[in-house]
Each structure stands twice: as C-alpha cells, then as structure tokens.
Amino acid sequence: MTQEKRNPSLFSGGTLLLLLLMALGGVVTLYRMAKGLGAATNLSDEYPWGLWVAVDVLTGVALAAGGFAIAAAVYIFNMKKYKPVAKPAILTAFIGYLIVIVGLVIDIGKPASFWHPLVMWQGHSVMFEVVWCITLYTTVLALEFAPDLLDRIGMAGLAKVLRQKVILYPLVIAGITLSYLHQSSLGAFFLITPHKLHGLWYTPLLPQLFYLSAIAVGLAMVSFESIMSSRAFNRAYETDILKGLAKGTWITLVIYLVVRLVDLLAQGKVGLIFTGGTASLLFLLEMVGGVILPIFLLATRSAENVSSILWAQVLVIAGVILNRFNVNFLTQSGHGGSYFPSAMEMAITVGIIALGLFLYRAAVAYLPIFSQAEE
Amino acid sequence: MAKSVLVDLTRCIGCRGCQAACKEWNERKARETTLTGVYTNPPALSSDCYTRINFVEQNSSGAPVWSFVKNQCMHCKEPACASACPVGALFKTEAGPVAYDFDKCIGCRYCMMACPFQIPKYEWESASPWVQKCTFCSERMKDDLVPACIKTCPTGTMFYGETKEVEAEAKKRMASAPGRYVNHVYGLEEAGGTSWIYLSKVPFEELGFNMNVPKAALPDLTYASLSKIPASVAGFVAALSAIAYFRNRGSKED
Numbered sequence: 001m002t003q004e005k006r007n008p009s010l011f012s013g014g015t016l017l018l019l020l021l022m023a024l025g026g027v028v029t030l031y032r033m034a035k036g037l038g039a040a041t042n043l044s045d046e047y048p049w050g051l052w053v054a055v056d057v058l059t060g061v062a063l064a065a066g067g068f069a070i071a072a073a074v075y076i077f078n079m080k081k082y083k084p085v086a087k088p089a090i091l092t093a094f095i096g097y098l099i100v101i102v103g104l105v106i107d108i109g110k111p112a113s114f115w116h117p118l119v120m121w122q123g124h125s126v127m128f129e130v131v132w133c134i135t136l137y138t139t140v141l142a143l144e145f146a147p148d149l150l151d152r153i154g155m156a157g158l159a160k161v162l163r164q165k166v167i168l169y170p171l172v173i174a175g176i177t178l179s180y181l182h183q184s185s186l187g188a189f190f191l192i193t194p195h196k197l198h199g200l201w202y203t204p205l206l207p208q209l210f211y212l213s214a215i216a217v218g219l220a221m222v223s224f225e226s227i228m229s230s231r232a233f234n235r236a237y238e239t240d241i242l243k244g245l246a247k248g249t250w251i252t253l254v255i256y257l258v259v260r261l262v263d264l265l266a267q268g269k270v271g272l273i274f275t276g277g278t279a280s281l282l283f284l285l286e287m288v289g290g291v292i293l294p295i296f297l298l299a300t301r302s303a304e305n306v307s308s309i310l311w312a313q314v315l316v317i318a319g320v321i322l323n324r325f326n327v328n329f330l331t332q333s334g335h336g337g338s339y340f341p342s343a344m345e346m347a348i349t350v351g352i353i354a355l356g357l358f359l360y361r362a363a364v365a366y367l368p369i370f371s372q373a374e375e
Numbered sequence: 376m377a378k379s380v381l382v383d384l385t386r387c388i389g390c391r392g393c394q395a396a397c398k399e400w401n402e403r404k405a406r407e408t409t410l411t412g413v414y415t416n417p418p419a420l421s422s423d424c425y426t427r428i429n430f431v432e433q434n435s436s437g438a439p440v441w442s443f444v445k446n447q448c449m450h451c452k453e454p455a456c457a458s459a460c461p462v463g464a465l466f467k468t469e470a471g472p473v474a475y476d477f478d479k480c481i482g483c484r485y486c487m488m489a490c491p492f493q494i495p496k497y498e499w500e501s502a503s504p505w506v507q508k509c510t511f512c513s514e515r516m517k518d519d520l521v522p523a524c525i526k527t528c529p530t531g532t533m534f535y536g537e538t539k540e541v542e543a544e545a546k547k548r549m550a551s552a553p554g555r556y557v558n559h560v561y562g563l564e565e566a567g568g569t570s571w572i573y574l575s576k577v578p579f580e581e582l583g584f585n586m587n588v589p590k591a592a593l594p595d596l597t598y599a600s601l602s603k604i605p606a607s608v609a610g611f612v613a614a615l616s617a618i619a620y621f622r623n624r625g626s627k628e629d
Contacts, residue, residue: 038499045496048484078622109482109504116481120462126597127461127485177611188600192455192489195587
C-alpha cells in the first residue's frame with residue numbers, strides 16, 4: 001500500500017481553522033442548550049423555522065443527494081465510468097446526513113426527545129416520515145461506507161461480507177428508494193400551507209420538484225467535489241466523468257424547468273412572474289440564474305472547459321439553496337414579524353459545516369477514498 | 376359528542392373578562408406590554424396568552440365604531456397541526472378540543488408552520504420549551520364544566536353546546552335577524568370546518584380574519600402525498616431490481 005504517501009495529511013492550516021470554527025460552534029451550542037432557542041436565535045412565533053431548518057436540513061439533505069444518484073448510476077445502471085466518484089459521493093452523503101442529524105437535534109426545542117418519532121408513531125405526518133427516512137438512509141449510507149473503515153481497522157473479513165452483491169445491491173436499492181421518499185417529502189412539508197406559500201412556489205407538485213432539483217444539485221455537488229479534490233491533491237481532472245455529470249445535470253434541469261413552467265401555465269399563474277415584486281424577482285433569479293443559465297452552460301460547447309463546468313455547477317448549487325430558502329421563508333413572510341439569523345445561529349451553522357468538512361478531510365486522509373481513480 | 380362554540384361578535388362589549396379568566400384558569404403569567412396607540416392588549420397571542428380581544432376601530436360617518444373580536448384556537452375538525460405533528464402530541468379529541476400531550480412533543484414546530492390560523496405559540500424563552508395554545512379547557516370539560524372564558528362572559532357572546540346545536544343556532548340567528556349579520560359563518564367551512572365559529576355584522580376581512588384559508592381540510596393535502604408511499608416503494612424496488620438485473624448481466628465487476 002502506498003496509500004499513506006498519496007493521501008494528504010489531516011493536519012494543516014485549513015484543518016486548524018475548521019477545528020476553531022467547530023469549537024466556536026460547540027460553545028454556542030452549549031449556550032443554546034442551556035438558555036433555549038429564544039436566547040440563541042432570532043426565531044419567533046411568526047418565524048418558527050429559520051436558518052437551521054433552511055440550511056442544515058432542507059439544503060443539507062438536497063446537497064447530499066449525490067450519494068444516491070451516483071450509486072444508482074454505478075450499481076443499478078452499471079455505468080462503471082462513474083465508479084471513481086462513487087466512494088467520495090457516498091462519503092459526502094454519509095457525512096452530509098450525519099451533520100443534518102446534528103443540525104436537526106440542535107434545532108428542535110427538546111433535543112433530548114429527538115428519538116420520540118421512532119417510538120411514537122404518527123403516520124399522517126410528513127415530519128414523521130422524514131425523520132424515519134433520514135434515520136434509515138443514514139444507516140444505509142453507514143453500511144455502504146463501512147467496508148473501507150473496516151479494512152482500515154483490520155476487520156477485512158466483515159468488510160468482504162458487506163461488499164457481497166447480495167448485501168450491497170439491496171442496500172443501494174433501499175438507499176435510492178428512501179432518498180426518493182424523503183427528498184420529495186421535504187417539499188411535501190409545505191403542501192399543508194397552500195394559503196401561506198407564494199403562488200409561484202406552491203403547487204401539488206412540490207414533492208416532485210424537490211426530488212428533481214435534489215438530483216440536479218446532487219450531481220452538481222459531485223462535480224464540484226471532484227474538481228476541488230483534483231485541485232487540492234494535484235491530480236488530473238476527471239474530465240470524462242465531469243462531462244457525463246454535466247449532461248446528467250442539464251437533462252435533469254430541463255425536465256425540472258419544463259415541469260415547473262407547464263405547472264405554472266396549467267395553474268394559470270404565469271402572470272405572477274411579472275408582477276415585479278420581491279417574490280417575482282426571487283423567482284426569476286432562481287430560474288434564470290440557477291436553472292436556465294446552467295442548462296445553457298452545460299449543454300453547449302462551453303462544457304468542454306472544466307472551469308466553465310465548475311461555474312455552471314456552482315450556479316446550480318446556489319439556485320437550489322435559493323429555492324429552499326424561498327420556499328421556507330416565503331411560507332412565513334405573511335404574518336408580520338421579520339427574521340434575520342442571529343450571530344449565534346450563524347456560528348452554529350458554520351460550526352456544523354466545519355464539522356462536515358473536517359470529517360471529510362479525516363476520511364480522505366485515513367481511508368482509500370480516492371485511490372480507485374489511480375488504479 | 377363534540378362540543379362547539381358560536382362567537383356572536385355583535386354581543387361582545389370588549390370587557391376582556393374572558394382574557395383574564397383564561398389567564399387565571401390556565402395559570403399563564405402576565406407579560407408587561409407597552410402602549411402602542413391601540414386598545415388591543417397584548418398585541419398578539421403568545422405562549423402566555425391563549426385568548427385575547429382584538430379591538431378593531433373603524434370610522435362610520437366621522438364617528439368611531441368598535442368591533443371586539445375574540446381570538447383563540449379555532450379547534451379545527453381536521454386540524455392541520457395534529458396531522459403535521461410527528462409524534463401525535465397534538466390531537467383532536469372526541470369531545471371537541473385539539474389537545475396537546477406535553478410529554479410527547481419534540482419541539483419541531485411544524486404545527487406552527489402548518490396551522491392556517493397562526494395559533495400554536497412557542498415558549499422561546501425556556502430551555503425546555505413547549506407549544507402553547509388554547510385548550511378549549513379540555514380538563515374542565517372532563518368535569519362537565521364550561522370553558523373558563525365562556526363561564527365568565529357577561530353578555531353571552533359565546534354559545535356553547537353540541538356541534539349540531541351550535542351550527543343550527545348560527546343559522547337560526549342569521550335567518551331571524553336579516554341584516555344583522557354578514558352572510559357568512561366564519562369557521563363553518565374554513566379549513567374544512569372548525570369547532571369555534573363566528574357571526575359578525577362587520578365583514579370578517581375587516582376584522583383580521585384570514586379569508587384565504589382554504590375551505591377544504593388541510594391534512595388531506597399532505598396525506599395525498601404520504602398515502603402514495605407504499606406504491607412508490609413497490610415501484611422503485613421493482614424497477615431498480617429489474618434494471619440492476621438486466622444492466623449487470625454478464626458483468627464480472629462488483
């Protein structure tokens with residue numbers, strides 16, 4: 001094994017910064033636990049769902065969608081070309097879901113009761129379904145990721161068992177199915193507020209739109225990650241993979257765009273786009289900047305160029321983040337009150353993201369995450 | 376049998392006796408408020424205030440005209456909050472009230488998002504917070520006592536009884552005094568029907584009532600999505616297995 005030589009060291013200036021941000025987030029989390037949500041956040045009766053729900057849950061889960069999308073391509077559709085990005089994508093998804101759970105536990109009013117939905121069932125609640133799916137899918141991801149860890153700690157036998165097709169394929173299929181359920185259910189959260197959410201976003205198709213945009217942003221994240229790690233580790237770009245991912249992203253975005261526009265037409269809501277208010281501007285920003293422009297960049301010859309792919313995929317990521325923010329906050333904007341996250345809310349969100357990046361660095365440093373690319 | 380209440384706004388004199396009785400019975404602490412130029416006090420419902428009278432001042436040919444509007448949980452027949460709650464902490468009881476089981480709540484606040492009337496409030500200042508809202512005095516009801524606000528009202532603004540009786544009373548009052556009320560019983564259809572319904576002389580939209588609340592029961596909207604899960608699971612597992620089988624035939628790699 002030459003793995004130690006290839007893998008970057010865990011300890012660097014960047015890691016130190018991450019540890020610092022994690023420590024800050026940790027201290028603020030202790031304060032939030034001791035003093036309550038009112039003391040630490042700007043949440044209110046008018047705005048019960050703030051930054052943590054928008055970023056740590058709605059956005060975090062969407063960004064981690066690369067895990068199931070790549071697993072589907074590699075294992076179900078047998079597109080072996082993408083095998084080198086499967087491990088990083090599954091690792092990112094696993095870490096992504098771990099930090100989503102951390103964010104969720106910090107956000108709920110009674111963190112010590114986080115396990116209640118697992119034993120107190122309420123099958124008519126979207127939240128109940130999401131909690132179950134996230135729990136199950138995180139377990140699936142842990143099992144998909146486990147073999148590399150088990151190899152490392154000298155349990156190669158168990159690792160071999162988990163890599164058996166008869167174990168791996170059911171896991172992958174369960175992961176893709178669970179992902180469909182909860183990615184779409186994050187949109188279904190808002191089905192119950194037809195008179196609160198702005199007409200440009202409210203549609204019975206919210207679950208399907210959340211699912212489609214999760215696939216697009218999942219592929220965008222895998223591309224982003226591939227380019228960034230190539231740069232960080234001084235490896236050649238995985239150009240062929242990046243082009244394939246670019247194609248997957250723009251095709252998904254075209255389907256998303258068509259569904260969304262046809263739905264607006266069918267509901268007779270197209271006029272709302274041009275009312276000139278904040279909502280219509282946000283809608284245009286989301287659709288032009290996050291969907292139409294990336295389609296143009298990724299589907300034309302500009303996609304020959306890695307930095308243009310990078311910019312397009314960053315736009316996709318920004319567009320989906322904006323979409324999740326719009327849906328969450330526009331649902332709450334009609335009842336007076338105002339909301340801007342407190343410094344402590346931001347510190348905890350930054351700390352959680354730093355935790356994710358640190359875990360990723362640690363995994364890359366100690367486990368053979370990228371080694372397949374060079375074999 | 377489920378209890379309901381008809382609030383006849385033409386009878387309310389704005390004495391706020393109900394506000395005080397509610398606070399006392401439910402042992403909610405008082406919060407200091409400041410003068411904001413209107414008589415409504417406190418300015419909004421909160422975790423310490425389950426009900427309050429909204430003082431709406433309008434002008435009719437130069438003279439001020441007052442409407443007094445009692446706000447509290449509407450106790451929907453099919454409550455969005457209860458359907459949103461992942462642990463069943465909020466639930467509709469057979470007696471009428473939408474009740475709350477303190478021990479189950481995890482504090483996800485989806486009920487606050489889901490409620491069409493912006494009723495559930497949170498104990499933001501507490502390190503171990505609960506959701507708070509009007510209980511319809513479900514504990515008093517168990518002992519055959521009238522809810523505290525209704526018990527204390529000096530003008531009989533609230534007509535309390537079996538749902539059928541209460542809804543019939545609303546229609547009877549409208550029919551027997553043409554012109555006394557606008558032609559709308561708020562709550563009869565809103566959100567699929569609520570256990571608290573209102574009659575008013577002044578159009579409801581001028582009194583702060585949300586007229587955009589859908590007439591259909593809201594839980595159906597999310598359940599339409601959730602009820603498809605078994606079919607989605609079956610479809611996904613079957614399709615993925617089939618594709619995996621055919622795409623991987625003869626493939627030696629894992």
